[in-house]
Amino acid sequence: MDRFIIRGGKPLHGEITIGGAKNAGLKLMVAGLLTAGRLVLTNVPRIADIATMRDLLVQHGVAVEDLTGDGSSYSIGGEITNTEAPYDIVSKMRASILVLGPLLARCGKARVSLPGGCAIGTRPVDMHLKGLETLGAEIRLEGGYINATAPKGLIGDRVILPFASVGATENLLMAATLAKGCTEIVNAAREPEIGDLVACLNAMGAKITGSGSGTLIIEGVEVLHGAEHRIMPDRIECGTYACAAAITGGDLKLLGGRVDDLGAVVRALEETGVEVTQESYGMRVRRTGALRGVDIMTEPYPGFPTDMQAQFMAMLAVAEGASMITETIFENRFMHVPELNRMGARINVHGSSAIIRGVHALSGAPVMATDLRASFSLILAGLAAHGETTLSRVYHLDRGYEAVEKKLAACGANIERVKG
Numbered sequence: 001m002d003r004f005i006i007r008g009g010k011p012l013h014g015e016i017t018i019g020g021a022k023n024a025g026l027k028l029m030v031a032g033l034l035t036a037g038r039l040v041l042t043n044v045p046r047i048a049d050i051a052t053m054r055d056l057l058v059q060h061g062v063a064v065e066d067l068t069g070d071g072s073s074y075s076i077g078g079e080i081t082n083t084e085a086p087y088d089i090v091s092k093m094r095a096s097i098l099v100l101g102p103l104l105a106r107c108g109k110a111r112v113s114l115p116g117g118c119a120i121g122t123r124p125v126d127m128h129l130k131g132l133e134t135l136g137a138e139i140r141l142e143g144g145y146i147n148a149t150a151p152k153g154l155i156g157d158r159v160i161l162p163f164a165s166v167g168a169t170e171n172l173l174m175a176a177t178l179a180k181g182c183t184e185i186v187n188a189a190r191e192p193e194i195g196d197l198v199a200c201l202n203a204m205g206a207k208i209t210g211s212g213s214g215t216l217i218i219e220g221v222e223v224l225h226g227a228e229h230r231i232m233p234d235r236i237e238c239g240t241y242a243c244a245a246a247i248t249g250g251d252l253k254l255l256g257g258r259v260d261d262l263g264a265v266v267r268a269l270e271e272t273g274v275e276v277t278q279e280s281y282g283m284r285v286r287r288t289g290a291l292r293g294v295d296i297m298t299e300p301y302p303g304f305p306t307d308m309q310a311q312f313m314a315m316l317a318v319a320e321g322a323s324m325i326t327e328t329i330f331e332n333r334f335m336h337v338p339e340l341n342r343m344g345a346r347i348n349v350h351g352s353s354a355i356i357r358g359v360h361a362l363s364g365a366p367v368m369a370t371d372l373r374a375s376f377s378l379i380l381a382g383l384a385a386h387g388e389t390t391l392s393r394v395y396h397l398d399r400g401y402e403a404v405e406k407k408l409a410a411c412g413a414n415i416e417r418v419k420g
């Protein structure tokens, strides 16, 4: 298992190119299941989750071609020969559940392993299943699998989501593109990645309106055709490197970064005393004064994203004064707290809130990654800490961040990957 060795204390200066968004790219690849034509995706991030999604799609029988040979551009589409998503892939990556709607819509049946929980929470899929049932699917849970059929095809209807779930919105949205008649998804999630998916589906011939409004209207069509789509920049990667500039007192140009996608994060950064500007090349983030504590609550978009919570906590650990972070999306997303405390942070968790009392400095320590964003919060702490930090279980990080050590080292960080 690879690990990182980080020797902290250097402010980061320079340019980092923001890659394509993991949380858009994965769903856009799944959209390839909806067409017998060719969906060409560009700006694909070279991360482990994308490779897992490629494996999943290939075992469904569709053609997945690496167009440039470097994993940055794929063509996806063709006939589906297998409608089962097996446990060994779904258990690796929860986004696999998103094949359920498209398989049902195109083939009238699907057998998908239940994803189960993960380090950050139990993460049920009841809203995905209830929504598909509203569209006419018959669903049975058996032996850890979701067995779904739509003998008469999917039929458009009104689905009211009790919570604006990102995954449920995407599953229903994709299924509804090929359903008979009109579907309305009320209380749909509004994350920018869903806007990207809508844009791609519409380019494939879908008829979707209401993107970003909380109500999606989908007029079903007979077939979707091929299209070409460039995956949006990863707002979470961008926000993460913004925290790297902030925690080290540096100045980073985040090429391709978009302030508009990161409203709540940018406002919180500014409250801590960090300067953020939109430039023609992307987002610039710099800090010259002290960091100040702030209070944050994670919420569905346009609120503060849960996927930025751990990284912000590392930053607030060295801010002046006290901060409070309340996590409302996942019930167990504070696994980084004991690790940050081992580096000298003073953080107490009370239920869904963490109180962070800023300390003057952190000190390097051996720490362990528990999930994707927690991993990066420990890297951030290591970049700011005195001495050496060793981060193990880097495979969590590799799920969603491309070339971390190269991007950071190019801006002056002392970080190396030790293979093992």
Ligand SMILES: CC(=O)N[C@H]1[C@@H](OP(=O)(O)OP(=O)(O)OC[C@H]2O[C@@H](n3ccc(=O)[nH]c3=O)[C@H](O)[C@@H]2O)O[C@H](CO)[C@@H](O)[C@@H]1O
Binding pocket: 023, 024, 026, 094, 095, 121, 122, 123, 124, 125, 126, 127, 128, 129, 163, 164, 165, 166, 167, 168, 306, 307, 329, 330, 331
């Ligand atoms: C691959 C991807 O894009 N992952 C993102 C997606 O995850 P994901 O799509 O899993 O997140 P959801 O918005 O669906 O989940 C939010 C909350 O709703 C609960 N829930 C969800 C569905 C359901 O049927 N029943 C239910 O109870 C979940 O357990 C969780 O507590 O959105 C999350 C919230 O922005 C992000 O943190 C993840 O990075």
Ligand SMILES: C=C(OP(=O)(O)O)C(=O)O
Binding pocket: 023, 094, 095, 118, 307, 372, 373, 400
């Ligand atoms: C929680 C995340 O991803 P996933 O939904 O794939 O676990 C994330 O990207 O931070």
